[in-house]
Amino acid sequence: MTSNRLEAFSDGVFAIAITLLVIEIHPPEVAAGASLAVALFDQWPSYAGYVVSFLILGVMWLNHHRIFGLVARVDGALLIFNLNLLLWVVLIPFPTAVAARYLLEGGRNASTAMALYGGVILAAALSFSALYAWVTHDAELLHQAPPPEVVRSSRIRFSFGIAAYTVALGMAWVSAPLALGLHFVMALYYAFDQSTLKVEEGGPGAPDVSNQGPTPLDEHAVR
DSSP: OOSHHHHHHHHHHHHHHHHHHHHHHOOOOOOOOHHHHHHTTTTHEEEEEEEEHHHHHHHHHHHHHHHHHHHHOHHHHHHHHHHHHHHHHHHTTTHHHHHHHTTTOOOHHHHHHHHHHHHHHHEEEEEEEEEHHHHOOOOOGGGOOOOOHHHHHHHHHHHHHHHHHHHHOOOOOOOOHHHHHHHHHHHHHHHHHSOOOOTTSSSSOOOOTOOOOOOOHHHHHHH
């Protein structure tokens, strides 16, 4: 099986999840004589949650595209790993809405809301790392098999977020806004390509491409 159908289905799920984020932003209720500007400003947790979650989902979709650009063949296990990832992707709008509602309150409710948010994001990161580990564990799934040290290095880069998201989960009980800020920083980290299997030209395990044309992996890397 090729990856086309899997990617099309996944793209649809990511699109729905991103769309659901904005549904949770509602016009503020303004009492007689009150300021609409102040009421709009008081909804800043909704805007912050929307921006961070949109960035997280957008970057997850971007890395999903990058990963499947390396995939030549899809097996049954890969389908399961991908479904497990989508399970958490489509759930992200819920903790986003909870965090937006309680972040302004402060105290224990704000911490609980951010812990819920952090737990779902951590579960999504674990699912993504498991999918990536499966894709890179078998050379037959890839267009071109890189050396083991390249795979190991890419897995470390890609899985770095698990540690950071665990810290963010604990930070929720110390400072909910700081925990949300850490999620934003990690989304920026993953916006840069951490999934490509980079082989240094002339390095150990690098193929001799002096007399070869572009490979399928090269063509996917520049998309």
